[in-house]
Amino acid sequence: MNIKQVTSVYFSPTGNTKTAVELIAGQLPWKQGRLDLTDAGRRPEYHFMENEAVVIGVPVYGGRVPATASERLKKLHGRKTAAVLVVTYGNRAYEDALLELKLILLRQGFCPLAAAAVPAEHNIVRSIASGRPDKADRKRLKQFGRELGRRFWELSSNYRIGDLKVSGHRPFRKYHGVPLKIKVGSSCKNCGTCIQKCPVQAISRTDPRITDTERCITCMRCVKQCPSGARRINTMVLLAVAQRLKKVCGERKEAEFFIA
Ligand SMILES: Cc1cc2nc3c(=O)[nH]c(=O)nc-3n(C[C@H](O)[C@H](O)[C@H](O)COP(=O)(O)O)c2cc1C
Ligand code: SF4
Ligand code: SF4
CATH class of the missing domain: 3.40.50.360 (Flavodoxin domain)
Structure with a gap:
């Protein structure tokens, strides 16, 4: 062929x-x-x-x-x-x-x-x-x-x-999602990038500070693409996840x- x-x-x-x-x-x-x-x-x-x-x-x-x-x-x-x-x-x-x-x-x-x-x-x-x-x-x-x-x-x-x-x-192993929530800080400029880029339309069309946590798949796209760095996971929560993950992810695969 x-x-x-x-x-x-x-x-x-x-x-x-x-x-x-x-x-x-x-x-x-x-x-x-x-x-x-x-x-x-x-x-x-x-x-x-x-x-x-x-x-x-x-x-x-x-x-x-x-x-x-x-x-x-x-x-x-x-x-x-x-x-x-x-x-x-x-x-x-x-x-x-x-x-x-x-x-x-x-x-x-x-x-x-x-x-x-x-x-x-x-x-x-x-x-x-x-x-x-x-x-x-x-x-x-x-x-x-x-x-x-x-x-x-x-x-x-x-x-x-x-x-x-x-x-x-x-x-297959069961997957129930990750228990992390995206926070929006005061540096949000209302540019609409996150609304447009969210793969599952979890962000309110009228207010980017509102995320539908049921819909959100925690894919991190909005966090990575926000030009103002306004979207993130709570620092303490992220540190705890990092510590837990580093035990199993530390070595290069x-x-x-x-x-x-
Ligand atoms: C919700 C979620 C769950 C994840 N689960 C795993 C996992 O089980 N094992 C792993 O090694 N990485 C996991 N990761 C990391 C991603 O698989 C990895 O960063 C991937 O390369 C992201 O691909 P993308 O950049 O194409 O979105 C997870 C990431 C997210 C957002
Ligand atoms: S991408 Fe960032 S700055 Fe733009 S609307 Fe979303 S949270 Fe606000
Ligand atoms: S983390 Fe992914 S699914 Fe959740 S609001 Fe951001 S872009 Fe949408």
Whole structure:
């Protein structure tokens, strides 16, 4: 099968997953496309053909695929379309996320040929894995992309459903969200960026100080993108989370790659 186009598909509130997906996809020798599933709003159904490939990425939330991403991935329909799976995680663990992503994409008609689990800056406690993917990570992700480019024909023509083995266990671990609330300080200039960028429309259209805590998925996008630094998690709470996480995230983890 001659592949004509590869599309980078991602749900990536703070950009790590987008970076990892694009580094891999950018090495594949076909026309490049992009589908960003992060913004809120209605979406059409997306159909991919057999002569296309996708590199699809999500961040890990509590060892799982974020429920919002999982919902949005149901809009994608493959027709034996080759897929490369990517999860990024904050140097703690990715647990069941890669297996969950694989099963979602199989259900949607894709053929998962390869996968990567990529440590990246923890977007809640940004001192963990700060600045990752760094130079060394970028090099490895590009190498992986180049290897896939070289071996794509061999991999896709010998592929049988179930060939790709990734880490993870069923039943999947339960995820109940993180008990953190976003506070808005007096430096808010009412610019509306957070309202526009929130992936789940959790911020009041008329008053950015009001966040619907039931809707908020604590994705940290508004915190990262607020130009006034007005949105943040309470410092004491964040310190407590950082201390707890540092016990399990302190040591540098390296990206893992899987090929069918
Ligand atoms: C709600 C939430 C839950 C998270 N859970 C995990 C986790 O279970 N394991 C981990 O290592 N990192 C975890 N992280 C860190 C993110 O997976 C990591 O920073 C990821 O690269 C963010 O991707 P993005 O920049 O594409 O949004 C979590 C982050 C958030 C916001
Ligand atoms: S992005 Fe920041 S400054 Fe702009 S409305 Fe939101 S909280 Fe206020
Ligand atoms: S309000 Fe919650 S869901 Fe919306 S961008 Fe901010 S952290 Fe993410």
